[in-house]
Amino acid sequence: MSLFGKNIRKIRSVKAMSQQAFAEIFDLKRGTLGAYEEGRSEPKTETIIKIANYFSIPIDDLLTKELTVNQLLKFKGDIEDHFFEETKHDFISVPCITPEQQNDYIKNASLSSFINSLPFISLPNDNAKKKRAYIVDDLEMSTENGGLYPKDIVFGEWIPKSAFDTISPSHMYLILTSNALVLKRIYPKGDTLTLTSDHKGIEEQHITTSEIKELWEIKSVLQHRLPDTKNNHVLDKIAFLENEFKKLKSSM
Known part of the structure; x- marks a missing residue:
């Protein structure tokens, strides 16, 4: 099983977002997001791509690595701003x-x-x-x-x-x-x-x-x-x- 659910729960925690607020960004139902976070359901590939692109997180990291708070805090400001620090990687x-x-x-x-x-x-x-x-x-x-x-x-x-x-x-x-x-x-x-x-x-x-x-x-x-x-x-x-x-x- 991937670490997707655990990682999106950590993103919400770091950014102080409710399940409802997070779900609305990606056109999901709150219950569907809850099922992802609890590992009761796996997301569609399109959903994984949208979330990874939105947060500028490599798909492989989102699925297979436990993201740290320090990684997530590199983003500038609130999540609604859609602006993040420039990465040094090409x-x-x-x-x-x-x-x-x-x-x-x-x-x-x-x-x-x-x-x-x-x-x-x-x-x-x-x-x-x-x-x-x-x-x-x-x-x-x-x-x-x-x-x-x-x-x-x-x-x-x-x-x-x-x-x-x-x-x-x-x-x-x-x-x-x-x-x-x-x-x-x-x-x-x-x-x-x-x-x-x-x-x-x-x-x-x-x-x-x-x-x-x-x-x-x-x-x-x-x-x-x-x-x-x-x-x-x-x-x-x-x-x-x-x-x-x-x-x-x-x-x-």
């Missing part, structure tokens, strides 16, 4: 595609006004590349021992069309076409791309590079649970062998 705001916004994203991804309407996630700026976040809402990239599950958040880096010939085989990508937004592994062969899921039994898809409107290479993931790392070395070997088999099959 953070960027990454647009996040929620499950409810996927269809709208397919239609409006090229509109800056739409991108600006998406929720944003703050991340340390490790490089200058354009990024996109995506909330997983199916089991297509899950495996028996792990993989990605609903509510996990993946973070991708922009791949321009001029760099499509550098697509890495078996790497995971977020792919936007004119009628779909999918999270898949890519196996390129010339201008044809084979898209696969990690979950067994899901059919491969085949598209050409000309069909791609946006391509984001997945570089990191925020999981909604503690990962099982016991069998990672075995799974890595299996993934390597599967990739070698695919290469052999394509060369025949």
